[in-house]
Amino acid sequence: MSNPSKDPGALQRRLGVPDAVMIGLGSMIGAGIFAALAPAARAAGSGLLLGLAAAALVAYCNATSSARLAARYPASGGTYVYGRERLGEFWGYLAGWAFVVGKTASCAAMALTVGWYVWPDQAHAVAVAAVVALTAVNYAGIHKSAMLTRVIVAVVLAVLAAVVVASLTSGESDLARVGTGTDATIGGVLQAAGLLFFAFAGYARIATLGEEVRDPARTIPRAIPSALGITLVVYVAVAVAVLSVLGADGLADATAPLSEAVRAAGVEWLVPVVGGGAAVAALGSLLALILGVSRTTLAMARDRHLPHALSVIHPRFQVPHRAELVVGLVVAVVAATVDLRGAIGFSSFGVLVYYAVANAAAWTLTRGEGRPPRWIPVVGLAGCVVLAVSLPVSSVLAGAVVLAVGTAAYGARRVWATRS
Template sequence: MSSTPSPAAGLPAELQRRLGVPDAVMIGLGSMIGAGIFASLAPAARAAGSGLLLGLALAAVVAYCNATSSARLAALYPASGGTYVYGRERLGEFWGYLAGWAFVVGKTASCAAMALTVGTYVWPGQAHAVAVAAVVALTAVNYAGVQKSALLTRIIVAVVLAVLAVVVVVVTSLSSGAVDAARLDIGTDATAGGVLQAAGLLFFAFAGYARIATLGEEIRDPARTIPRAIPTALGITLVVYTLVAVSVLLVLGPGGLAAADAPLTEAARAAGADWLVPVVRVGAAVAALGSLLALILGVSRTTLAMARDHHLPHALAAVHPRFEVPHRAELLVGAVVAIAAATTDVRGAIGFSSFGVLAYYAIANASAWTLTPAEGRPDRAIPVVGLTGCLVLAFALPLPSVVIGAAVLLIGAAAYATRRVTTHRQ
């Protein structure tokens, strides 16, 4: 099987390898430690009650399997496109296409959700306008070159980690007299369905490590860098999420967390640290900007890979001669996200995105199953658990998300079949 994508005739085909392990880890952290931790805790608590931490653990297990499968595949196929490339090379053209379709459509919705999160925190009364402005600004940053994107991501991650650290320390210390460890009361009122749904919702906050793989063509020594960067970024994220979830649960309890619109803000108020509220708001806005930056970066690279193979208009495979980025793909993605941010709502965008992301990773795990020992195959249990976990969590999501997500995948499959028939007739 071929390990590199076909070059685009008449167009620059190669991106420059400029990113090392620290930059790759930061891009992964910027994708994961974003608005998800500020937004996903409350709905997860509503689904699982005191089983929230069980849901977090389950989401982390599935994410670890996905990350391991993705890392092994990315080391073997260090090209832009991520699971689009892996599915095509290991399972066949259709499965690669379906993964790319799920990623591009699902993550475009996620981009809109992140942009709207920025707008909600910065200027609630003009959330849609601020969201569109954020998309335009970050598309311009990505257009100017991936190194600038990595630098900005490093700054954003530092700010967000600092804010979350302050929240954990201040909330737990100021409320020490009122904190009751029994509030964790893990699993006593949880149901299996609730825990699974919580895991699916919390998985949304983890689903950023693949951004490292989608930038495989721009990473130095990918066979060494990618397998190191992905688990490192995932491990740091899990530690951060666990600390935040435990501190908020200790202060608010499962019921209070489930009822909170802005959990970290409510936790700060409950601890008597009103001065921390604006800091949390700024942190949430910066986190969402970090996620949006990395999401636009990843979607444009998958669009580039699909355009190279003519699954999308071939003109989108162009690489800018000066900035060395897929500039047409980035401009198109930015335009579509801006329109979505101006016309949709956060809740609908997140539900739709989650189903698409889990479908994408299911194909990644199926692809990893086909690896041989010589190709760096992971332990057989890892892709099996990852694939099973992705499918279970996807169908445990709220019914509207499942129905809409499945319908969109079917539309993509129909478009693929139509294209194949048309090409065959020609």
């Protein structure tokens, strides 16, 4: 296999383990924890923590499979590359298509989240401004993106810590409200897990940056589980704290659950701080999402599944600048024209399809190639399929239509290439 770092058209390896972990944290500990708890509580009730555990188990399997594959194939594109190399061109294409479309919708949703928290009356205008600003940051180089992500992660962790402390130390806190999940249905728990998976899925960003990581065989397998483990601890603490104040029913009815939790705890001054933290978290997610989508776009453009002009690397900044500009433009247009508050389910469906392909690819690894324990890709693949079909019907139907469109486009391109 060729070494991408020696190719003049390749990206430079600048990221070590700390930077890669921070990018993963910036992708996961973002707006998802501020937004996904309420719809998950509506689905699972007192079984919210069971849904969180199921989402974490599937995420762990996906992360392990992705880490082993990324160490074997340290190139931009993530599962698009793994599926192509291990399963065939179509499966790589399907994974890349699901990722790009689903995460483009997520980018717009994160941008709109910034708008809703910063200036609700001008949410769309703020969203577009956020997309433009962060596209410019990514354009200036991956190292600058990693440094900004460190700042964002630090701010968001501080805000979440304040929510946990304020909730658990208030007189309104009652751990009996956390619940045992005995009254929850299996379908509700699985739907909650699918929705909460939205908040875990950012570890893919580390794998999609495989071409920009130093010593990927060592860095990626360390960075992905580290970022996932830290995220899980944070999410459990936040979920327990919010449930202890609001209960499952109160959380299900909340429009801004973390803000309402600190308000119910009697810490009114913390409400605007939490709102600001949510906006910063959404910015962090948006920064990392644009980064990941542009790298998958780069990989697909190299193989001419997308316009080949998008595969050009900037000679100075060493980034796929055309891909980043196009992704930024598409996200800005969507954020300016569409209300994507229902995008969590749609995004989760696309990402779960993406990881189903990753687990299938990991199954084909040999022991000498760093194959994970056999149960991991099996549980990961089955979990992805079960959670995907357990999502709200509208999300499943929309996702299926998008996959069908992508499959038709792939078939048309193959027919055209054969005739040419």
